[in-house]
Amino acid sequence: MFNACKSSGTADALVDRFAPLAIGMTDSIDDGDALNYAAALYSSVANGQSVNSAHLAGKAAIELSGGEHELPYLATAQGIDPTTVFLVKHPPTG
Known part of the structure; x- marks a missing residue:
């Protein structure tokens, strides 16, 4: 994830060459909004949500804090479905 202003082009370039997924910002983002996004994103990932679900939570x-919620941008490589990508898998219980 690029928690930097105007990094959506970098995210696109990354998925074109190296990574299956990358997150960037489409424009300048307020520091508080960036922190809120990152906190929600990472806690959602840690709780076993898909990358797409975590992105939407961020x-x-x-949006709940009144910020520019359309700035975070999820870039995906061809053939990658972020709704099926999980970075944390919790062990089965029972």
Whole structure:
């Protein structure tokens, strides 16, 4: 994730060459909004949500605080579905 202003082009370039997924910002983002997004994103990932769900949770956190929730941008490589990508898998219980 690029928690930097105007980094959506970098995210696109990354998925074109190296990574299956990258997150950038489409324009300048307020520091508070960036922190809210990152906190919601990472806690959602840690709780076993998909990358797409975590991204949407981050955008919702910005929106709830009155910020520019459309700035975070999720870039995906061809053939990658972020709704099926999980970075944390919890062990089965029972």
